[in-house]
Amino acid sequence: xxxxxxxxxxxxxxxxxxxxxxxxxxxxxxxxxxxxxxxxxxxxxxxxxxxxxxxxxxxxxxxxxxxxxxxxxxxxxxxxxxxxxxxxxxxxxxxxx
Amino acid sequence: xxxxxxxxxxxxxxxxxxxxxxxxxxxxxxxxxxxxxxxxxxxxxxxxxxxxxxxxxxxxxxxxxxxxxxxxxxxxxxxxxxxxxxxxxxxxxxxxxxxxxxxxxxxxxxxxxxxxxxxxxxxxxxxxxxxxxxxxxxxxxxxxxxxxxxxxxxxxxxxxxxxxxxxxxxxxxxxxxxxxxxxxxxxxxxxxxxxxxxxxxxxxxxxxxxxxxxxxxxxxxxxxxxxxxxxxxxxxxxxxxxxxxxxxxxxxxxxxxxxxxxxxxxxxxxxxxxxxxxxxxxxxxxxxxxxxxxxxxxxxxxxxxxxxxxxxxxxxxxxxxxxxxxxxxxxxxxxxxxxxxxxxxxxxxxxxxxxxxxxxxxxxxxxxxxxxxxxxxxxxxxxxxxxxxxxxxxxxxxxxxxxxxxxxxxxxxxxxxxxxxxxxxxxxxxxxxxxxxxxxxxxxxxxxxxxxxxxxxxxxxxxxxxxxxxxxxxxxxxxxxxx
Numbered sequence: 001x002x003x004x005x006x007x008x009x010x011x012x013x014x015x016x017x018x019x020x021x022x023x024x025x026x027x028x029x030x031x032x033x034x035x036x037x038x039x040x041x042x043x044x045x046x047x048x049x050x051x052x053x054x055x056x057x058x059x060x061x062x063x064x065x066x067x068x069x070x071x072x073x074x075x076x077x078x079x080x081x082x083x084x085x086x087x088x089x090x091x092x093x094x095x096x097x
Numbered sequence: 098x099x100x101x102x103x104x105x106x107x108x109x110x111x112x113x114x115x116x117x118x119x120x121x122x123x124x125x126x127x128x129x130x131x132x133x134x135x136x137x138x139x140x141x142x143x144x145x146x147x148x149x150x151x152x153x154x155x156x157x158x159x160x161x162x163x164x165x166x167x168x169x170x171x172x173x174x175x176x177x178x179x180x181x182x183x184x185x186x187x188x189x190x191x192x193x194x195x196x197x198x199x200x201x202x203x204x205x206x207x208x209x210x211x212x213x214x215x216x217x218x219x220x221x222x223x224x225x226x227x228x229x230x231x232x233x234x235x236x237x238x239x240x241x242x243x244x245x246x247x248x249x250x251x252x253x254x255x256x257x258x259x260x261x262x263x264x265x266x267x268x269x270x271x272x273x274x275x276x277x278x279x280x281x282x283x284x285x286x287x288x289x290x291x292x293x294x295x296x297x298x299x300x301x302x303x304x305x306x307x308x309x310x311x312x313x314x315x316x317x318x319x320x321x322x323x324x325x326x327x328x329x330x331x332x333x334x335x336x337x338x339x340x341x342x343x344x345x346x347x348x349x350x351x352x353x354x355x356x357x358x359x360x361x362x363x364x365x366x367x368x369x370x371x372x373x374x375x376x377x378x379x380x381x382x383x384x385x386x387x388x389x390x391x392x393x394x395x396x397x398x399x400x401x402x403x404x405x406x407x408x409x410x411x412x413x414x415x416x417x418x419x420x421x422x423x424x425x426x427x428x429x430x431x432x433x434x435x436x437x438x439x440x441x442x443x444x445x446x447x448x449x450x451x452x453x454x455x456x457x458x459x460x461x462x463x464x465x466x467x468x469x470x471x472x473x474x475x476x477x478x479x480x481x482x483x484x485x486x487x488x489x490x491x492x493x494x495x496x497x498x499x500x501x502x503x504x505x506x507x508x509x510x511x512x513x514x515x516x517x518x519x520x521x522x523x524x525x526x527x528x529x530x531x532x533x534x535x536x537x538x539x540x541x542x543x544x545x546x547x548x549x550x551x552x553x554x555x556x557x558x559x560x561x562x563x564x565x566x567x568x569x570x571x572x573x574x575x576x577x578x579x580x
Contacts, residue, residue: 003456007456008452011452011455011456011459012452014455014459015410015451015452015455016414016417016432016435016436016439017436017439017440017443017448017451017452018436018437018439018440019440019448023448027448027449027452030449030510030511031449031452031453031456033510033511034402034453034510034511034514035453035456037399037402037511037514038399038400038402038403038466038470040395040396040399041396041399041400041403041466041469041470041473042465042469044393044396044469044472044473044476046469046472046473046476049472049473049475049476050472050475051468051471051472051474051475052471052472052474052475052478052525053301053471054287054301054331055287055288055301055478055526055527055551056287056288056331056333056527057333058288058330058331058333061330063327070195072194072195075194076194076420076421079191079194079420079421080419080420080421081418081419081424081426088419088420090419090431090434091429091430091431091434092431093431
């Protein structure tokens with residue numbers, strides 16, 4: 001399965017990765033080789049097989065809904081590149097119309 | 098030199114006041130000082146912190162077996178106020194405000210944390226070459242890799258810089274470097290040890306475990322790490338065994354399976370001989386060796402390299418330059434910060450996996466890749482369930498080769514992935530696996546892999562320990578003056 005340059009660019013946009021031209025070329029080849037290898041999964045009949053997403057057997061692990069103070073919330077927010085009044089500060093997400 | 102001691106020997110010496118933890122810690126630091134230029138096992142050495150913890154440990158009354166014992170911790174574990182990079186430039190200056198549960202538990206016992214060991218970036222790799230900082234060198238041949246991703250943790254123990262270390266194993270990252278460096282390493286059953294505070298790679302597969310100079314030492318360490326943690330909801334409330342007692346039982350009558358799919362074309366002859374000789378030895382010791390089949394083994398690695406990148410692409414989304422870690426604020430808009438921070442902060446292998454995972458999970462491909470891989474995971478898991486109806490333990494090679502040269506596989510990611518062919522099936526099944534030194538091939542150490550049922554660490558530790566009572570492979574040490 002050969003990935004086109006357009007496909008590589010599209011995946012990079014979805015993944016929020018900016019790739020240099022030589023990276024695009026290299027990843028194009030390498031990803032194609034890896035996808036070729038995993039193609040063999042397609043030959044297995046799994047029509048009746050349930051998928052396994054995790055192996056713990058645990059379902060809906062619940063606990064009391066109570067506040068436990070970590071004691072470090074101030075420090076965590078202050079680690080951010082920008083913060084203000086105990087909040088993370090990021091560039092605006094919505095444009096004014 | 099006290100740093101040459103095993104954990105149990107060091108514990109006895111401390112208890113009998115033959116030496117202090119400060120003396121033991123100083124010897125470890127001295128060893129780091131003299132060999133680190135060659136081996137490059139550590140990203141951070143915390144000399145002051147270690148000596149102060151050692152002083153505290155020397156004052157403890159009724160010290161536990163871990164009190165005052167120097168340990169090296171893989172850098173994917175968060176350590177309070179001690180830089181924790183995950184081997185990534187993205188977290189080059191990150192100082193966590195909390196300890197991972199595993200680290201906290203060791204600290205409660207009075208452990209001495211020497212520093213943080215090198216690893217492939219966020220544990221993605223099998224050679225430690227994907228570290229964002231520098232590669233680690235195999236102490237048996239400095240031109241070769243120590244394995245990975247817990248390569249620094251393995252090299253530090255193999256060179257007696259640390260008495261034991263902590264690593265993580267998602268698809269072989271404890272077992273393979275333990276094999277390449279000639280030490281013992283345990284991948285626990287998924288959920289046996291809390292993952293809280295350990296940087297996530299593949300959340301449905303990541304496990305935490307010790308690397309040590311003997312299986313007996315691992316049996317001492319494990320109870321202090323294992324058990325339910327409210328901060329990790331994937332840790333079931335299953336009792337923790339008395340491993341140190343269990344390992345003393347003999348192995349007469351125990352059934353050990355040799356799966357034919359693990360003795361494939363293309364594997365190193367020397368490695369094969371080591372595993373078959375180990376089987377012979379175990380038979381002499383009274384175990385029954387049985388030929389078994391795990392028919393979906395050759396599909397496991399393909400499924401693994403869909404599931405892993407898929408979860409990686411999701412887990413790496415947190416490194417966005419907004420809340421912590423490296424942030425490139427040149428381009429002022431949101432997208433610009435994401436793109437620049439991730440482009441400059443993340444390394445090649447991380448980006449490669451994010452790309453594969455993003456593709457596998459993208460619209461139109463989910464059923465063909467991710468869902469298919471999860472179904473094959475069911476088949477791999479069932480193979481083991483069926484096999485364990487017949488045998489108690491499964492014996493296999495850890496890796497198809499001995500340690501390869503630094504740079505040898507770096508431009509061929511698929512070849513690098515195939516190195517994990519014998520370790521990933523157990524990871525998909527969530528069972529436990531132990532790597533035990535069993536000989537040499539090409540003048541390099543070779544480990545055997547002992548696989549056990551979920552939460553049956555006691556049986557593989559027992560086989561490993563009994564094997565070490567009858568062999569000396571785990572006592573062999575690299576001679577760094579000759580290479």
